[in-house]
Every structure is written in structure tokens, then in C-alpha cells.
Amino acid sequence: MIANASATESISVLIVAWDYRTLNDFAGCMFNIRHQLYDLKTAMNDFSHLDAQGNPAMVDVGAKAITHRTARARSVVTLNEEIMRHLTGTDIQTKKGPVFQTAIIAGTMAAKRTDELIPLCHSLGLENCRIVITTEGHDAIVECRVSTQGKTGVEMEALVGASVAALTIYDMCKAFSHDIVIRETKLLEKTGGKRDFRRD
Template identity: 65%
Template sequence: MSDSDKLTHLDASGQPAMVDVGSKTPTRRVAVARSRVVLGPKIMALVKEGDLPTRKGPVFQTAILAGIMGAKRTSELIPLCHPLGLDNCRVTIEPDGPDAVLIECTATVTGKTGVEMEALTGASVAALTIYDMCKALSHDIVIQETRLLSKTGGKSDFQHEA
């Protein structure tokens, strides 16, 4: 295996280790991740009338807040992730066809390490929040395809091709 093919969170003896970013120069880094949540036509019909009100608050507004909070706490959830003070985090939720929504989380930091995990965590937590808040209406909700769409600002940029 070449050096570029090696897992980054293992030391020379194969033990878990945090990546040392101490010698890196801070750069502006942006990552975008997406989750798709299939709600079904019944719940989507309710969504088309506006955000669903619940005792916890409107579903999508609550999911947006939860996604941002999740992104901010990524290092507490994912072992060996560096704690980052995000410059910005934005979560959007849009309809996708007759029965689903797309959640996009954009995380931004000026730092020595990327924000891919923060963007992925934000999208995932928002999707889980929608599931939690809508499960009383249906247990057929499916969280699909959480994926990184793009990242910029580190050693290499990445753009998912449709």
C-alpha cells in the first residue's frame, strides 16, 4: 500500500491515533453533505401545506437546528475527530419529488483540518430528527444516501459528479 492509500487514523504500529495537524497551515475549508429522507406521499402532502407543527416545534426548523448542533459536536461523537470551532454551518431542507426531502449541510472553518465529518454529521442528525418527529405518522420513513458532495481547502479538493 502506498503512503497515499494508508488509513490516516492509525499509527506506525497499527494502533488508533489522532492525525497530527500541528504543522499544517490554516486554510478556509468548506464541505457539503446531503441526506435524502423518503417520507412517503402522506407526510409529503402535509409538508406541502407548510412546515409540520409538533409539540417539539416545526419539524424542519427543529431539524435544521439539530443538524447545526450535531455538526458543532462532531468531535464528541466520532472518535479521533479534531474539535473545530466552525466559522459557519448551514442546513437546508427542500422537497425532492413527490415523497422525499433533501437535506444539505454546508460546514465552513478556517483551520488545519477539514470539515467533511461535520457536514456529514449535520446532514445525518437533521435526517434523524425528521424521522423522530414524523415517526408517529409512519414507520415507513427511510433515510437514504448520506454522502459527501464536495470539499475544498485542504490537500485536495473533491466534487461528487452527479
């Protein structure tokens, strides 16, 4: 009986200890979750595209000054040897027409319609959009430079222009081979806003 009583007491102590540890762990977990939710709420308040209720909203730029805005973006498309064999001079000829010239037109059209493609982007009247495509080895390098006088930046226009030009290169070259890789699309620089940016 004494042995049984000792065993029972030991089990009771273990249960109490386990419950205490579990409650402590639970309390610690809830404390961490609470702080994470607070940090998330704080971060959401910093998002300019969210209103006070967390709903998506276009940023009001009415009070901003009109400045000269510029941006430059780049996309790199890697083509295989079979496709590069069709490169004559500075372009690739296909049954659809010259690849790079068509890509320049497509990229320019897309840059002008960025507000229709990217949610909550402002409608901007671009004053200039210039796309240049060069080759380096098996890479077709697309650079899109845009500018305007406005109250908000034009980096999305530059990125969309470069991206769609790269996609057009893919579309027009896939008849030769699908071994095509759009390796990167990145912003190179932007000027005219509160914070300028230039990639080293």
C-alpha cells in the same frame, strides 16, 4: 502375490502423488497468505489514524497550514403520502413542533460537536453551518454546508449535520407513520485541503 505387489506399489504411488500435491497446495496457500499479510501491513501503514504499532491515534496536524475549509453534504429522507399530507407551506407541523425547523437546529448542534461523536476527529470551531431542507415529491432533501479556517477538513461536520437533521425528521414524523426511509447520505464537495473533491 505379483498382483498384490502391483496393487501395493500403485497405492504407494498414489499416496506419494497425493502428498506431493497437498504439500504444493499448502505451500502455495501459505505463500498467498504471506503476501496478503504483507499487503495488509502496507495498507495499515497508509492509514493516517494508526501509529507504527497499529494502534489508533489522532492525526498530528500541527505542521499544516491554516486554510479556508468548506464542505457540503446531503441526506435524503423519503416520506410516505400520509406524512406528506401534513406538509403546509415549507414545513410539516407536528405536536412536537415544526419538523424541518427542529431538524435544522438539531443538525447544527450535531455538526458543532462532531469531535465528540466520531473517534479521533479534531475539535474545530466552525465559523459557519447552514442547513437547508427542501422537498421534491416525497423526498425531504437536507443539505448541510459548513466552513472554517483550520488545519483539517470539515467534511465530517457536514456529514454529521446532514445525518442528524435526517434522523430528526424521522423521529418527528414517526408518529404519523414509520414508513420512512433515509435513502442516502453523501459528501457533495470539500475544498481547502491537499485534495479538493466535488461530486459530479
